[in-house]
Amino acid sequence: MxxxxxxxxxLIDHPSPGIPIAIKDNICTKGIRTTAGSKVLADFIPSYxxxxxxxxxxxxxxxxxxxxxxxxxxxxxxxxxDFGVTLNPYDHQRLPGGSSGGSAAAVxxxxxxxxIGTETAGSxxxxxxxxxxxxxKPTYGxxxxxxxxxxxxxxxxxxxxxxxxxNVIKVFEVISGHDSKDATSLSLPPFRFKQDRLIDxxxxxxxxSYLKITAPEVLEKFNQVGDIFRKLGHEVIEIEMLDPAIAIxxxxxxxxxxxxxxxxxxxxxxxxxxxxxFNPENQRRILxxxxxxxxxxxxxxxxxxxxxxxxxxxxxxxxxxxIDVILAPTTPTTALPLGSSLDDPLFGEYADQLVExxxxxxxxxxxxxxxxxxxxxxxxxxxxxxxxENLILNLALQYESIKN
Amino acid sequence: xxxxxxIGLEVHLELKTKSKMFCSCSAAxxxxxxxxxxxxxxxxxxxxxxVPNQTAIDWCxxxxxxxxxxxxxxxxxxxxxxxxxxxxxxxxxxxLHQPFAVGGFLEIExxxxxxxxxxxxxxxxxxxxxxxxxxxxxxxxxxPLIEIVSEPDLTSLEIVKKFLSRIQQIARYLDVAxxxxxxxxxxxxxxxxxxxxxxxxxxxxxxxxxxxxAGLGEVAAALDFEINRQQKEFxxxxxxxxxxxxxxxxxxxxxxxxxxxFLQREKEEVADYRYFPEPDIPPFEFxxxxxxxIRQEIPELPDQKIKNYLNWGLNxxxxxxxxxxxxxxxxxxxxxxxxxxxxKSIANLFLGPLKFNxxxxxxxxxxxxxxxxxxxxxxxxATVAKQIILESYQTGKNPLEIAKERNLxxxxxxxxxxxxxxxxxxxxxxxxxxxxxxxxxxxxxxGQLMKVSAGRANPQLARxxxxxxxx
Numbered sequence: 001m002x003x004x005x006x007x008x009x010x011l012i013d014h015p016s017p018g019i020p021i022a023i024k025d026n027i028c029t030k031g032i033r034t035t036a037g038s039k040v041l042a043d044f045i046p047s048y049x050x051x052x053x054x055x056x057x058x059x060x061x062x063x064x065x066x067x068x069x070x071x072x073x074x075x076x077x078x079x080x081x082d083f084g085v086t087l088n089p090y091d092h093q094r095l096p097g098g099s100s101g102g103s104a105a106a107v108x109x110x111x112x113x114x115x116i117g118t119e120t121a122g123s124x125x126x127x128x129x130x131x132x133x134x135x136x137k138p139t140y141g142x143x144x145x146x147x148x149x150x151x152x153x154x155x156x157x158x159x160x161x162x163x164x165x166x167n168v169i170k171v172f173e174v175i176s177g178h179d180s181k182d183a184t185s186l187s188l189p190p191f192r193f194k195q196d197r198l199i200d201x202x203x204x205x206x207x208x209s210y211l212k213i214t215a216p217e218v219l220e221k222f223n224q225v226g227d228i229f230r231k232l233g234h235e236v237i238e239i240e241m242l243d244p245a246i247a248i249x250x251x252x253x254x255x256x257x258x259x260x261x262x263x264x265x266x267x268x269x270x271x272x273x274x275x276x277x278f279n280p281e282n283q284r285r286i287l288x289x290x291x292x293x294x295x296x297x298x299x300x301x302x303x304x305x306x307x308x309x310x311x312x313x314x315x316x317x318x319x320x321x322x323i324d325v326i327l328a329p330t331t332p333t334t335a336l337p338l339g340s341s342l343d344d345p346l347f348g349e350y351a352d353q354l355v356e357x358x359x360x361x362x363x364x365x366x367x368x369x370x371x372x373x374x375x376x377x378x379x380x381x382x383x384x385x386x387x388x389e390n391l392i393l394n395l396a397l398q399y400e401s402i403k404n
Numbered sequence: 405x406x407x408x409x410x411i412g413l414e415v416h417l418e419l420k421t422k423s424k425m426f427c428s429c430s431a432a433x434x435x436x437x438x439x440x441x442x443x444x445x446x447x448x449x450x451x452x453x454x455v456p457n458q459t460a461i462d463w464c465x466x467x468x469x470x471x472x473x474x475x476x477x478x479x480x481x482x483x484x485x486x487x488x489x490x491x492x493x494x495x496x497x498x499x500l501h502q503p504f505a506v507g508g509f510l511e512i513e514x515x516x517x518x519x520x521x522x523x524x525x526x527x528x529x530x531x532x533x534x535x536x537x538x539x540x541x542x543x544x545x546x547x548p549l550i551e552i553v554s555e556p557d558l559t560s561l562e563i564v565k566k567f568l569s570r571i572q573q574i575a576r577y578l579d580v581a582x583x584x585x586x587x588x589x590x591x592x593x594x595x596x597x598x599x600x601x602x603x604x605x606x607x608x609x610x611x612x613x614x615x616x617x618a619g620l621g622e623v624a625a626a627l628d629f630e631i632n633r634q635q636k637e638f639x640x641x642x643x644x645x646x647x648x649x650x651x652x653x654x655x656x657x658x659x660x661x662x663x664x665x666f667l668q669r670e671k672e673e674v675a676d677y678r679y680f681p682e683p684d685i686p687p688f689e690f691x692x693x694x695x696x697x698i699r700q701e702i703p704e705l706p707d708q709k710i711k712n713y714l715n716w717g718l719n720x721x722x723x724x725x726x727x728x729x730x731x732x733x734x735x736x737x738x739x740x741x742x743x744x745x746x747x748k749s750i751a752n753l754f755l756g757p758l759k760f761n762x763x764x765x766x767x768x769x770x771x772x773x774x775x776x777x778x779x780x781x782x783x784x785x786a787t788v789a790k791q792i793i794l795e796s797y798q799t800g801k802n803p804l805e806i807a808k809e810r811n812l813x814x815x816x817x818x819x820x821x822x823x824x825x826x827x828x829x830x831x832x833x834x835x836x837x838x839x840x841x842x843x844x845x846x847x848x849x850x851g852q853l854m855k856v857s858a859g860r861a862n863p864q865l866a867r868x869x870x871x872x873x874x875x
Binding site: 026034044048261271 | 492493540685
């Protein structure tokens with residue numbers, strides 16, 4: 001396979017027979033180098049596989065490579081990868097998004113039908129939208145985090161990037177379900193999809209605050225999606241939700257706090273390189289999180305952010321009493337040019353702001369490609385209540401069948 | 405000048421669960437080959453996650469309840485962040501804001517020593533310094549560790565020793581920890597300062613926390629040194645607690661070789677551990693029923709046993725010794741059964757020939773009752789009783805049968821004893837002469853009579869018969 005877009009950090013020379021799948025390189029694979037996109041782990045070969053990797057291999061999947069990401073998943077562009085940026089398969093002058101940019105680009109370029117990504121806030125859906133593929137993030141705890149190199153433990157969630165919805169379902173059925181090695185994993189059996197072709201009459205809410213920050217050309221394409229769901233017999237209404245900018249503030253504090261603690265183990269004593277090998281973005285987050293957790297700012301920042309997180313969760317819960325799902329653009333813009341994230345520490349917060357609130361609430365969401373603008377993909381997302389995977393996958397399938 | 409030490413203790417107990425706190429490695433690490441009991445989880449490898457050990461949690465609740473604490477029905481683990489080579493994750497999973505158990509007490513000689521908390525955490529690995537190198541052993545990393553924090557209510561070395569030994573005893577009664585100070589499975593860090601009363605003024609010396617103490621005797625030695633040192637320092641500097649220039653809390657290490665403490669850390673260097681709730685472990689909610697279920701599993705504790713034994717007629721020292729080890733106490737109680745009037749006599753057997761690690765199964769109360777009744781009726785001597793109860797325990801035979809087989813019943817036949825006594829008097833004319841001068845010397849003649857009777861003569865009757873013949 002030729003990887004002209006640098007989607008992979010490691011390609012397997014002779015993959016074992018099986019259904020080819022790509023794995024984001026922050027997920028441990030026994031005997032296969034796992035770098036998390038960082039020089040700190042440039043030579044790290046795990047002695048164990050993540051639970052989701054074991055489940056895939058047991059189900060007949062074969063790992064063909066480990067995909068690129070922003071180092072330790074810190075970013076939304078892959079420009080923070082210590083192994084070079086991945087190129088957008090639709091335009092090599094543009095970014096694939098991130099942090100699961102390698103996985104999204106590999107699927108978008110047709111190198112593989114499925115890839116595993118992880119999302120802490122948008123890291124599956126945002127790159128999937130920019131690379132024109134389907135990206136699915138389940139309810140927090142539905143897929144085990146064991147073996148996933150932690151970014152922000154209270155939000156990290158593995159999910160699936162694929163070239164169509166049925167392929168997403170196929171992989172999700174394998175990797176989902178309780179794992180005794182992850183205390184936060186839900187006590188549920190593996191997901192089993194029940195198709196409901198005739199689903200109609202749902203109440204679909206579009207948050208006005210999300211549309212305000214969406215570029216006009218993207219908005220135009222998104223409005224066509226709304227019309228399609230109306231034609232399918234659903235009621236599509238606008239709703240008032242909290243400004244996503246609030247989620248950015250909460251996310252920045254909680255995420256960096258957890259990062260500062262999660263990265264403390266990389267002292268170079270038992271494995272890997274020492275802390276000097278963290279890149280500037282890693283260092284920035286460690287410093288910010290260390291500050292947020294320090295005795296003088298803990299109440300003012302960390303505790304306050306936890307409280308606002310509860311408000312965001314309550315906001316979703318309140319709306320899900322009246323509506324079945326939320327419909328929104330996945331990203332405010334299409335893929336941005338290479339270099340856009342450099343010199344802009346808040347680049348990711350802007351690119352991810354339409355997905356961050358639902359991640360903070362641990363909700364499931366799926367992005368589906370809907371059209372192209374100047375040759376660049378646009379996606380929309382469906383967000384549902386906790387454990388509404390079956391519903392949002394059915395809705396996405398309904399849309400996909402109409403489009404095809 | 406009157407000086408009262410004010411001492412608070414932080415006690416760590418390693419739980420003796422089969423597996424570690426957050427992984428399935430064995431928790432029994434003592435003298436195991438370095439790093440032989442480790443896995444990716446307790447070595448803090450990337451991507452690994454902690455899964456809490458439910459037994460360790462239950463045991464922490466149980467110890468908390470046994471120490472008269474209240475259980476926080478809503479509780480959670482937190483991360484204590486700091487760097488040290490023996491701390492694999494760069495943080496210790498511990499508890500600060502909502503520990504499992506809070507606000508208990510221990511009663512030591514009628515005085516209540518308040519307990520601030522009993523919480524659960526994981527132990528660190530160990531740094532072994534050798535030839536200028538540091539070697540790391542992670543066998544201990546992740547072993548469940550209970551921390552008991554007292555209020556500063558201890559005012560003497562005697563009370564400190566009793567407090568520690570009571571905690572050790574309770575942990576062993578509950579069978580949750582070996583609490584072996586020499587092996588390091590029980591550790592203690594005291595904080596001490598002095599209250600000095602001088603000409604109607606009261607002064608407090610700055611707080612000092614003492615670290616690196618290994619051994620119960622060392623705790624007392626370290627505190628003793630520190631109390632004297634603080635007194636001397638106060639006389640020289642008049643430095644008081646919380647007053648400039650140096651009134652803050654300091655940490656001093658104990659050097660067991662030199663028998664002295666040395667300065668480790670001043671207050672300005674106090675670490676900020678950046679505690680926050682552990683996101684990898686969901687919070688706990690314990691129902692009233694659950695807590696009650698755990699409370700029911702707590703066996704009768706030494707305090708209650710001592711009270712019972714005093715009621716049965718044992719004295720304080722006897723009661724303390726009988727209750728020190730739970731199995732020993734249970735053997736004693738089984739032997740006593742419903743015959744509490746015989747308890748004192750039975751205790752004498754346990755404090756004598758049976759004072760070793762007994763097997764509860766091998767205790768037969770009927771044997772004890774029969775034996776003590778025979779003893780009280782002078783059918784056997786106390787010496788014989790002690791001898792045959794041990795043999796009975798070892799063989800499972802009724803002790804009175806043993807006595808019968810071996811002809812060990814006391815001879816209380818007056819005519820028999822008279823015959824023996826006449827022989828003894830005839831053989832010992834000098835002793836008879838002595839007795840004429842001093843009747844107290846009869847002991848020698850009784851001894852001779854016992855000897856001739858091969859120990860079977862009833863000593864009281866022997867005396868009677870001899871006195872009769874010597875009239």
